[in-house]
Amino acid sequence: MNEVNSVARILHCHAKPGCAPQCQALLQQLLGASSQLPGCVFAGLVPPASPQGPHQLVQRFAAAADLARARAAPEWAQWHARLEQVAAVLDCGPVEGLQTWSAPPVPVMVPPKWKLTVVSWLGIFPLVSLSLGVLGPLLQSWPFLARIFVVTVLVVSLMSYVVMPRLVAWMAWWLRRN
Incomplete structure (x- = not known):
């Protein structure tokens, strides 16, 4: 064929x-x-x-x-x-x-950007707060850009692989509602 x-x-x-x-x-x-x-x-x-x-x-x-x-x-x-x-x-x-x-097997319903923004914030705010609270004192002697690098790598990695998949699954009822 x-x-x-x-x-x-x-x-x-x-x-x-x-x-x-x-x-x-x-x-x-x-x-x-x-x-x-x-x-x-x-x-x-x-x-x-x-x-x-x-x-x-x-x-x-x-x-x-x-x-x-x-x-x-x-x-x-x-x-x-x-x-x-x-x-x-x-x-x-x-x-x-x-x-x-x-071709995608399922037509995808994309939630409005404002809903995705709210769900993203629900994940980012606690992660950044926790990261700065825990790592801030440990990295205090590091240069500013090095501290930001470590915190952003940690937050982005956790958001992509741990937090966001769970948040989207947990908030699916709201994200899919018109």
Whole structure:
């Protein structure tokens, strides 16, 4: 298979209220049926990142003609009709060539900058305060730029690898709210 000529179809399915189990069952059935489609080289189901998020079905075809042939099949319309009874369906595709490997699997909802600023401050303020309180007396004899270097390396490292991932997970309910 020539990856440059490959094409993918991505279905985003937001289950209607109370229909999540039926939506997931239909997508599982569609996933199984995908393996029977001529030219389908991969099919996968991406579960929702959050309870309100979309299920995603990714189908990768060897060529655009294979995807076109699958879309022209009567079963295609039948699957869509069944899915639309239990979910809001967004058909993203075709995504072609090397984009099929680098396209994000989930549409990303980016929180407003002011919310990200607040969450960043919630992590930075205590880290800087603690760092200056603990390291300040120990580094008092050091030159000013050397002290700032040590404190900023510590704060940035802790923010990137320890504090911010936990803060974002902890504040996700607020960051994702409109």
